[in-house]
Amino acid sequence: MNKFSPKDHLAKGLEDSVSQTIKETADKLEEAKGMDCCSNTEEEPKTVNRASMSEEELFTFAEHDMKESERMGYTEYSYWRSTFRTFFHNKVAVFFLVLMCILLLFTFIQPLLPNQADPNQIFFDENGMARANLQPCSEFWFGTNSAGQDLWARIWGGTRRSLIIGICAAIAEVIIGVTIGLLWGYVRKLDFFFTELWNVFDNVPQTIVLVLLAYIMKRSMFTLIFAMSITGWLSMALFIRNQVLMIRDRDYNLASRCLGTPIYRIIMKNLLPYIVSVIMLRMALTIPGAIGNEVFITYIGLGLPPSAPSLGNLVNAGRALMMSPELRYQLIFPTIVLSIITISFYVIGNTFSDSADPRNHH
Numbered sequence: 141m142n143k144f145s146p147k148d149h150l151a152k153g154l155e156d157s158v159s160q161t162i163k164e165t166a167d168k169l170e171e172a173k174g175m176d177c178c179s180n181t182e183e184e185p186k187t188v189n190r191a192s193m194s195e196e197e198l199f200t201f202a203e204h205d206m207k208e209s210e211r212m213g214y215t216e217y218s219y220w221r222s223t224f225r226t227f228f229h230n231k232v233a234v235f236f237l238v239l240m241c242i243l244l245l246f247t248f249i250q251p252l253l254p255n256q257a258d259p260n261q262i263f264f265d266e267n268g269m270a271r272a273n274l275q276p277c278s279e280f281w282f283g284t285n286s287a288g289q290d291l292w293a294r295i296w297g298g299t300r301r302s303l304i305i306g307i308c309a310a311i312a313e314v315i316i317g318v319t320i321g322l323l324w325g326y327v328r329k330l331d332f333f334f335t336e337l338w339n340v341f342d343n344v345p346q347t348i349v350l351v352l353l354a355y356i357m358k359r360s361m362f363t364l365i366f367a368m369s370i371t372g373w374l375s376m377a378l379f380i381r382n383q384v385l386m387i388r389d390r391d392y393n394l395a396s397r398c399l400g401t402p403i404y405r406i407i408m409k410n411l412l413p414y415i416v417s418v419i420m421l422r423m424a425l426t427i428p429g430a431i432g433n434e435v436f437i438t439y440i441g442l443g444l445p446p447s448a449p450s451l452g453n454l455v456n457a458g459r460a461l462m463m464s465p466e467l468r469y470q471l472i473f474p475t476i477v478l479s480i481i482t483i484s485f486y487v488i489g490n491t492f493s494d495s496a497d498p499r500n501h502h
Contacts, residue, residue, distance in 0.1 A: 312373075321376065
């Protein structure tokens with residue numbers, strides 16, 4: 141008795157015919173592919189018979205193209221390009237950078253502009269009286285002070301002088317602090333010496349040093365810069381030293397020492413690039429800090445003389461008039477300029493520090 145019905149025989153026949161068609165189609169595709177390979181390939185590589193090769197042939201060096209390996213390992217990554225690209229992606233930092241550049245540019249070209257008064261010039265009226273405490277007007281944009289001097293000219297002259305003090309103090313702190321910090325952290329023989337030196341200077345409060353030097357020496361810009369620099373490097377040196385200690389014994393530094401690389405080259409090439417962001421941040425914060433110290437020294441009467449306008453002199457003079465509503469402009473205008481400088485440097489320094497971190501590069 142037949143176990144399969146006519147319906148099963150029909151399905152079996154259809155399945156065999158479809159399988160045969162698929163097989164024929166696959167064979168044709170294989171033949172066409174083989175013909176294309178034969179036409180596009182010059183000659184198939186010969187199979188190496190390693191069993192018939194001698195030991196010298198088996199252990200010969202393989203061919204190596206140095207140019208090809210360099211080309212394959214090349215990357216277009218640039219540390220500084222990535223740093224600036226990350227920085228300019230922050231719109232707030234870019235805004236303060238543009239604002240700071242405009243302020244700096246105008247501060248230093250302001251004396252060269254037409255119709256600009258001398259900061260120490262006193263204006264008199266028809267009766268020979270000093271035009272003191274005039275409200276802001278078309279002639280005196282920021283008004284005049286109690287001596288009849290143009291507050292516009294004195295603010296920009298004071299800003300120029302305070303920026304010079306802040307920038308010079310920041311540069312001195314970076315040079316001294318970074319140099320001592322790098323040597324302190326990397327050269328083990330100098331660790332004891334710099335530790336004791338740091339303890340000696342750190343035990344003397346910076347305020348006392350500023351006051352004593354400002355009192356003993358002549359009241360000038362050099363005195364302020366020297367007084368700020370003599371102790372300002374302490375925090376920078378200690379921070380750099382701690383950063384160097386964390387990366388001093390890494391593999392690439394140990395390898396450099398084993399290869400006989402000079403210490404100055406290890407410091408410049410292996411250590412310094414890792415702390416650039418820290419240095420830029422500290423420098424950006426030192427400038428407004430130095431201006432703040434100048435304001436404090438002037439506030440206690442040991443800063444620059446009144447004939448040398450600075451933001452410290454202007455804030456100190458405006459503070460005495462703060463309780464008079466009609467004279468508060470003499471405090472408001474220099475305070476606004478001082479606030480713009482402080483906030484701008486703070487935002488720019490923090491953003492650049494984050495941008496200089498390779499982990500934030502894309």
